[in-house]
Amino acid sequence: MRTRMKRIAKLGMAFVLVFGAFGTGTAIASATSKSVAAAQKASAGEKALSKAFAAFAKVKSFAYDATLTVTTNGEKIQTKMTGEHILKPKEAFKVTTIMTYDGQKMQTSMIQANDKLYIQLPDTSEWTESELTDSPSDISQSDQVFDQGLLKVYDKIALKKAGTDQEITMTVDPKKYAELYEDSSIKKLTVKYTIDGKTSLPKKMTMSMESDEQGETLKTSMIYTFKSINKVKPIKAPTVAQ
Secondary structure, rough: HHHHHHHHHHHHEEEEEEEEHOOOOOOHHHHHHHHHHHHOOHHHHHHHHHHHHHHHHHOOOEEEEEEEEEHHHHHHHHEEEEEEEOOOOOOEEEHHHHEEEEEEEEEEEEEEEEEEEEEEOOOOOOOOEEEEEOOOHHHHHHHHHHHHHHHHHHEEEEEEEEOOOOEEEEEEOOHHHHHOOOOOOEEEEEEEEEOOOOOEEEEEEEEEEEEEEEEEEEEEEEEEEEEOOOOOOOOOOOOOOO
């Protein structure tokens, strides 16, 4: 059970990174805008989502806090992440994750700067350096998730006001999801964006998912809060031990 929970948690962290990078390239907003705008009789939710992605395409940097919780049979793994992303003129980021499971905490940090990737593994203060070949926030991957993925498997996109903001809720159709990804484990999946009513920029994203893993129900939830939009300072490479 513990081995499988840890595997699931790693998948959850990857999910956070993918959604966290939903604005890491102009191509994402552009592709999504075209897909939604091309739909006949687009709903108010679809139009609002398209407008939000288009607004984010102009963002040069942002920071975020995220919490991912995975539970099954009373066991829980919680992962907290803090990150800063620079999108333009050249992409760079730094992310720190703290995973808590069975009373133990494991911290990992990662920095992308100067076309290199730096990783600080748990229980060490030293950084390792490697040449950057594939970025965790690769544009083609994100583009696939948002343009060819979720926008093809959603059941509905709802829109409602929340004070001066807007809430866009995307509900995924499990049958469509299973057909596209050949994965029938997902039973429920809902993603909600809180969008600034004036700027159309995202303020928060939440996700709730229920899936079946080898006959056991797995519940996953995530809260992702955007901050410091266009205010992130230059990200510098850490010192690597020789």
